[in-house]
Amino acid sequence: MTVDHRQDLLEPVRYTLSAALYPVRVLANLPSETSDFMVDRFKTRRELREENARLRAQHLLYEARLQKLDALEVENIRLRELLDSAYEVGESVLIAELMRVDLDPYTHLLQIDKGGEAGVYRGQPVLDAHGVMGQVDKVGPFSAMVRLITDPSHAIPVQVNRNGIRSVAIGTGNLNLLELSSLPNNSDIRAGDLLVTSGLGGRFPKGYPVARVKKVEIDPGQPFAEVTATPLANLNRSQQVLLVRRDETPRQAAADAPPGEPSAEAAE
């Protein structure tokens, strides 16, 4: 147990055990899977048409936004070239589906249906449509476990989108609460501020929304302000998640940090 907790020596063992247990997971997932299938199957034509129209409209909207984004990205690259700094190359995503199996209720873990065989690796960031969900913690060949950002042993480096103040958001064990650590009493942070990943530590890519500040409590007797935030991702409702993979390590980061350096947000 100590070995498992302190080092990663037992990862292969877990990988094998996980493979052996995959059928159990599939069986447990089966009832909800079939009910989903049935619901899809017996949808009326009208419902499908409506859904299709709605999705088409949404798609158009996103396309329009994406056009603007392309232009902005090119501009960004140009500006960065002027500043002579490295530009982080694009990321590719893998879509995985949640398996509805219950895990240990005292840790915030999720089971997804993609594993090592699909290229999932330990520490890979996991997002949903609204924000960062967590990172891959345990990998099996056909499935993996994701540790949510609200798990008490998880911390994620963030910055305030408005002014770039950096902090670390620590999980509380409560599904809709994060704590920001080490923010001085006089720092410029307000309720409603958007927190995005800062990219420090090199595990989470920069700029993804994480949470929104809920409350800032300042106690003059304490050195730091007590800041709580609400995660943006639907941590308990999402069906599908995105696994982000960095295509190319940015030049600077690769030069600065030796590989294998334990990063700030290591899961445990």
Added chain:
Amino acid sequence: MTIVRHHGGWVILVSIIIGYLLTVLPLPAEAEQLRPDWSALIIIYWVLALPQRVGVGVAWLVGLFQDALVGTLLGAHALAFALVAYLTLKLHQRIRVFPLWQQALSVLVLLLLIRLLLYWINGLIGRPAADWVFWTPALIGTLFWPVVFVFLREIRRRYRVQ
């Protein structure tokens, strides 16, 4: 030493797999923390019924797989199950002759012991302490014990597991 022919091993295996299924079957969020330790109940039954076949080693393996299944520290459930299997093995001759409700009481103690070990291990690796709900699965498991016992006994007799 009399030679006892072992057969019906697959029945034990299937019952353990069913235990795993019940362990991960999705439940509503409120009921999730009340779920009894199904694998523990099943292990205790088999150790009571067939102490010469199912012992500490099997319990340890079952616990190890359970750890991989629910994502706890590898070895936590293994240790707890092995210890409980050992105690059951020591006491099986006494527990066997108890009436069902007294058996359920002994099972309560064993299940509480599992919880206690898991609680300690959680504390050791620095996770926040759980609240009182953490202990309820042992109670609920005790309530389920007569059902598990009678059901598995019927199965064991029908398939003549020895």
